[in-house]
Amino acid sequence: MTKSREQGALEPVAGNGLLHRRLFLAGGAALAGTTFLTAKAAPPDLPESMKAPGVGLRAYGERSAHEAAVHRAVGATPGTTGTGSSRTPLESLEGIITPSSLHFERHHSGVPDIDPAQHQLLIHGLVERPLIFSMDALARYPMVSHIQFLECSGNSAGNNTAEAPQQTAGGMHGLASCSDWAGVPLSVLLQEAGVKPEGKWLLAEGADAAAMSRSVPMAKALDDAILALYQNGERLRPEQGYPVRLFLPGYEGNMNVKWLRRLKLTDAPVMAINESRQYTLLMDDGKAWRFYYPQEIKSFITRPSPGMKMPSPGYYQISGIAYSGHGRVAKVDVSADGGKSWAQAALQAPVLPKALTRFRMPWAWSGQPAVIMSRATDEAGNVQPTRAQLIKERGEPRGTPLVTAFPMGHVNCICSWGIDAQGAVSHVYV
Amino acid sequence: MTKSREQGALEPVAGNGLLHRRLFLAGGAALAGTTFLTAKAAPPDLPESMKAPGVGLRAYGERSAHEAAVHRAVGATPGTTGTGSSRTPLESLEGIITPSSLHFERHHSGVPDIDPAQHQLLIHGLVERPLIFSMDALARYPMVSHIQFLECSGNSAGNNTAEAPQQTAGGMHGLASCSDWAGVPLSVLLQEAGVKPEGKWLLAEGADAAAMSRSVPMAKALDDAILALYQNGERLRPEQGYPVRLFLPGYEGNMNVKWLRRLKLTDAPVMAINESRQYTLLMDDGKAWRFYYPQEIKSFITRPSPGMKMPSPGYYQISGIAYSGHGRVAKVDVSADGGKSWAQAALQAPVLPKALTRFRMPWAWSGQPAVIMSRATDEAGNVQPTRAQLIKERGEPRGTPLVTAFPMGHVNCICSWGIDAQGAVSHVYV
Numbered sequence: 001m002t003k004s005r006e007q008g009a010l011e012p013v014a015g016n017g018l019l020h021r022r023l024f025l026a027g028g029a030a031l032a033g034t035t036f037l038t039a040k041a042a043p044p045d046l047p048e049s050m051k052a053p054g055v056g057l058r059a060y061g062e063r064s065a066h067e068a069a070v071h072r073a074v075g076a077t078p079g080t081t082g083t084g085s086s087r088t089p090l091e092s093l094e095g096i097i098t099p100s101s102l103h104f105e106r107h108h109s110g111v112p113d114i115d116p117a118q119h120q121l122l123i124h125g126l127v128e129r130p131l132i133f134s135m136d137a138l139a140r141y142p143m144v145s146h147i148q149f150l151e152c153s154g155n156s157a158g159n160n161t162a163e164a165p166q167q168t169a170g171g172m173h174g175l176a177s178c179s180d181w182a183g184v185p186l187s188v189l190l191q192e193a194g195v196k197p198e199g200k201w202l203l204a205e206g207a208d209a210a211a212m213s214r215s216v217p218m219a220k221a222l223d224d225a226i227l228a229l230y231q232n233g234e235r236l237r238p239e240q241g242y243p244v245r246l247f248l249p250g251y252e253g254n255m256n257v258k259w260l261r262r263l264k265l266t267d268a269p270v271m272a273i274n275e276s277r278q279y280t281l282l283m284d285d286g287k288a289w290r291f292y293y294p295q296e297i298k299s300f301i302t303r304p305s306p307g308m309k310m311p312s313p314g315y316y317q318i319s320g321i322a323y324s325g326h327g328r329v330a331k332v333d334v335s336a337d338g339g340k341s342w343a344q345a346a347l348q349a350p351v352l353p354k355a356l357t358r359f360r361m362p363w364a365w366s367g368q369p370a371v372i373m374s375r376a377t378d379e380a381g382n383v384q385p386t387r388a389q390l391i392k393e394r395g396e397p398r399g400t401p402l403v404t405a406f407p408m409g410h411v412n413c414i415c416s417w418g419i420d421a422q423g424a425v426s427h428v429y430v
Numbered sequence: 431m432t433k434s435r436e437q438g439a440l441e442p443v444a445g446n447g448l449l450h451r452r453l454f455l456a457g458g459a460a461l462a463g464t465t466f467l468t469a470k471a472a473p474p475d476l477p478e479s480m481k482a483p484g485v486g487l488r489a490y491g492e493r494s495a496h497e498a499a500v501h502r503a504v505g506a507t508p509g510t511t512g513t514g515s516s517r518t519p520l521e522s523l524e525g526i527i528t529p530s531s532l533h534f535e536r537h538h539s540g541v542p543d544i545d546p547a548q549h550q551l552l553i554h555g556l557v558e559r560p561l562i563f564s565m566d567a568l569a570r571y572p573m574v575s576h577i578q579f580l581e582c583s584g585n586s587a588g589n590n591t592a593e594a595p596q597q598t599a600g601g602m603h604g605l606a607s608c609s610d611w612a613g614v615p616l617s618v619l620l621q622e623a624g625v626k627p628e629g630k631w632l633l634a635e636g637a638d639a640a641a642m643s644r645s646v647p648m649a650k651a652l653d654d655a656i657l658a659l660y661q662n663g664e665r666l667r668p669e670q671g672y673p674v675r676l677f678l679p680g681y682e683g684n685m686n687v688k689w690l691r692r693l694k695l696t697d698a699p700v701m702a703i704n705e706s707r708q709y710t711l712l713m714d715d716g717k718a719w720r721f722y723y724p725q726e727i728k729s730f731i732t733r734p735s736p737g738m739k740m741p742s743p744g745y746y747q748i749s750g751i752a753y754s755g756h757g758r759v760a761k762v763d764v765s766a767d768g769g770k771s772w773a774q775a776a777l778q779a780p781v782l783p784k785a786l787t788r789f790r791m792p793w794a795w796s797g798q799p800a801v802i803m804s805r806a807t808d809e810a811g812n813v814q815p816t817r818a819q820l821i822k823e824r825g826e827p828r829g830t831p832l833v834t835a836f837p838m839g840h841v842n843c844i845c846s847w848g849i850d851a852q853g854a855v856s857h858v859y860v
Binding site: 023047049050051052053054055056057058059060061062063064065066067070071072074075076080081082083084085086092093094095096097098099100101102103105107109110111112113114115116117118119140141142143144145146147179180181182207208209211229230232233234235237238239242243259261311316317319348349350352358360362 | 453477479480481482483484485486487488489490491492493494495496497500501502504505506510511512513514515516522523524525526527528529530531532533535537539540541542543544545546547548549570571572573574575576577609610611612637638639641659660662663664665667668669672673689691741746747749778779780782788790792
C-alpha cells in the first residue's frame with residue numbers, strides 16, 4: 001500500500017466539483033487519502049445470526065423481506081386492474097440487468113394466463129406455406145440471446161407538465177428495463193414459411209383481451225427480430241408475454257407484441273387502432289408522427305435522485321443509465337452546475353448495443369446547492385436534446401390523454417436533479 | 431426473400447453431421463430450405479385468454495405457474511435443512527444470466543436472516559485505522575458492476591464415480607451460475623483503512639452459524655475483489671449473502687464469503703478449518719492441494735442433455751455454456767462422434783471475462799446413436815482436459831466424503847452425452 005496519491009486525480013475537471021473518471025477506471029489507487037466517511041471503531045457484538053443455524057435450502061429463492069419497499073410503481077386506468085403500467089424502481093437498482101420481477105409492465109387489458117401446452121403461433125398471409133408452431137416445436141429452432149433494453153414509448157412523459165413533477169427516477173423513467181432475451185430469430189421462421197415478394201409488412205397479434213396488433217416492416221423482421229422465449233435465463237414472465245413475445249431490439253415497447261398468437265404477412269401496414277389512434281405523436285400543426293420506431297438516445301442519473309438525501313458534503317459517485325435504440329452509447333457527459341460545464345463519465349463495461357449502459361462519475365459535493373444532469377451520445381451521433389429543444393420541435397407540453405395519442409411520447413430530453421444545501425434531491429426544470 | 435441458399439452452408443465440417451457455425455452468425459439466410467419441422471396448418475381457435483381481461487398489474491412479479499417444474503435440485507446433509515447445496519437447472523435456461531431465484535446455493539449452516547439496518551462490517555487487524563461500516567455507509571462508496579460467474583469448487587464432482595451418473599446437466603454441473611454483481615471495490619476500503627506493510631493476507635468471516643472463514647491473498651483483494659451489494663440489479667438474495675458478500679471473480683465459490691461480517695488483515699493465511707480440512711484436494715500420494723483458487727476452464731452442453739429426448743432426425747442447435755476463472759473463453763470445439771473429430775462452435779456475444787459464455791453449434795442428426803461433447807479453451811491457453819487426463823493427474827476416483835476433503839474438487843473435464851437411436855440422451859464416459 002505504498003502507492004502515492006495520483007497527482008491531480010482529485011483536481012476538478014468541470015464546474016462544481018466533478019472529478020476525472022479515471023478515479024474509477026484506475027481501481028482504488030487514485031482514491032488514496034480520499035475519505036468517504038468517518039467510521040466508528042467499536043467492534044460489533046456477536047450477532048444472533050451466528051448462534052443458531054439459518055433457514056434451509058430452497059428450490060426457488062425469494063428476496064429478503066427487508067427489501068419489500070423496493071417494488072414497481074403500479075398505475076392502473078380507473079375501473080380496471082390490468083390496463084395501465086408499472087414502473088421499474090430504477091433508483092434502487094445497480095448494474096444493467098433488471099430483475100424480471102421488477103421489469104416494467106404496460107398492458108391494455110391485463111395479463112392473460114396462457115398454458116404453453118395449448119398455445120400456438122400461426123404464420124400466415126403472404127407466405128408460401130402457412131405454418132403453425134406449438135411451443136415445443138418453436139423451442140427446437142436455433143436460438144440467439146442478447147442483453148437488450150425495452151422501453152415504452154410513453155416513458156418520461158412526466159416532462160409534459162408545467163412544473164417539474166416530484167417523482168423518483170423510476171417514477172419518471174421507469175418504463176425502461178433491460179434483460180438477457182433469448183429466442184428464435186424471426187428470419188429463420190420466415191425463411192421456412194417462404195415470404196412472397198409482395199409481403200413487405202407483418203402484422204403481429206397478441207392473445208390478450210386487447211388483441212394487441214402492430215404492423216412491423218419486413219426489414220426489421222429480417223434484421224434482429226426474435227420470438228423471445230426466455231428472459232434473464234428462465235422462460236418469459238407472464239407480464240412479459242409468456243410463453244412467447246415478439247422482440248424488436250431498440251423499437252418502442254408496444255411493437256414488441258406479447259402473448260404472440262399470429263404473424264400475418266401483408267403488403268402494407270394495417271393501420272390497427274394501436275398504431276393509428278394510439279402510439280402516434282400528434283403535433284401542434286395537426287399532423288401526426290406514426291410508425292416512429294426506435295427509442296432515442298437517453299440517459300438520466302439514478303444516484304443521487306429525487307427522494308434521496310445526501311448525508312453530508314464530501315465525495316460521491318454519481319451513477320446512472322444510458323441507452324439508445326440506434327446502437328451503442330458512445331459517451332455520457334455529466335454536469336454539476338446546471339449545464340454550464342460538462343465532463344465525461346466512465347462507462348461501465350460491457351457497453352452493448354441497444355442495452356442499458358451504466359455510467360459513473362466522481363463528485364466532490366461542496367454542500368452548496370447544485371443541479372446535476374447527464375447528456376448521452378450514441379454511436380450514430382445522436383445527442384440527447386434539452387427539454388427546450390424538444391418543446392421547440394414538438395410544441396408546448398399538453399396533457400397526456402390515456403388511450404389516445406401520446407403528444408409527448410418518445411420523450412428523451414435531458415433530465416435535471418436539484419440538490420439543496422441540506423442534501424435533499426428534487427426534480428427541476430432548467 | 432430471394433437470397434439463394436448459401437453454397438456449402440449445409441456441408442458437414444466434422445464427423446456425424448456437425449455444420450458450420452456461420453449458419454447462426456449469418457442470420458437466417460444460410461438456413462433457407464432447411465426445414466426443422468413439419469408444421470400443421472389448421473388455424474388455432476380464438477383462445478380463452480382473448481375473451482376476458484387478464485390479471486392486474488403487480489408490484490413484484492412472479493413466474494408462470496406453468497414453470498413450477500423448473501427449480502433448483504436441493505440436497506441437504508442428513509439431519510440438517512440448511513447444510514448442503516442446491517443446483518441451478520442449467521438444462522432449462524438460456525442466455526448467460528442466471529435468475530437469482532435459481533442461483534445455486536452452498537451453505538454450511540443455513541441461510542441467516544440479517545437486518546441490514548443492524549448489520550456492520552469491520553475491517554481490522556494489520557491496518558492503520560480499523561473501520562466499521564453500516565450498510566448505508568458502505569452504499570455511499572463508489573461502485574462497479576460486472577457480469578461474472580460463480581462456481582462451487584465441488585461442482586461436477588459426479589465424475590467421481592465408476593459409472594457415469596444419470597443426472598441432468600444441472601444435476602451434474604449446476605453449482606455454477608452467473609449474475610450481474612455490483613458493489614464496492616475492496617481496494618477502495620483497504621486504501622481508507624491503510625494496510626500496514628506486513629498485511630499480506632485477509633481473513634474474511636461470515637455472520638452465519640458456521641462462521642465461514644477463508645484467507646484471501648492481498649493481490650486478489652487489491653485486484654478485482656468487491657464487496658457485493660447487488661445481484662442482477664436488486665440487492666443480494668439472502669442465500670447469496672444478503673446484505674453483503676465478498677466477491678472474488680473467478681475464484682472458487684467458498685472463498686466468496688457470504689453475510690460478510692469481518693475482514694481481518696493478517697501476515698499469513700490463518701489455516702481455518704474451511705481451508706485446511708475442507709476445500710482442500712487430497713492426492714493419492716498423501717499430499718494436499720490447498721489455496722487452489724481459480725475455477726478452471728470448463729464447458730458442457732445443456733441442449734440436448736440427459737433427460738431430454740430428440741423427437742426426430744433432422745436439424746438441431748447444440749447449445750451449452752463455457753467459462754474460465756482465468757479470463758475470457760477463447761473458443762469452444764464440439765464433437766458429435768465421441769471426440770474423433772471436432773469443429774468450432776459459435777460464441778454468443780458478449781464474451782465477457784470470468785462470465786458464462788454461451789456457445790451454439792448447428793447439427794444435422796442422422797438418427798443414429800451419437801456421442802456429443804464440448805471442449806473449451808480460455809484466453810490464457812488453458813484447454814479443458816479429458817476425464818482420463820484428470821484421473822491420471824489426480825488419481826483414481828474415490829467417494830466424496832461430505833465436510834472433509836474434496837478429492838475430486840475442481841473437476842473440469844470434458845463431459846459426454848450419449849444419444850441413442852430413439853433420441854434419448856444420457857451421460858456416458860468415453
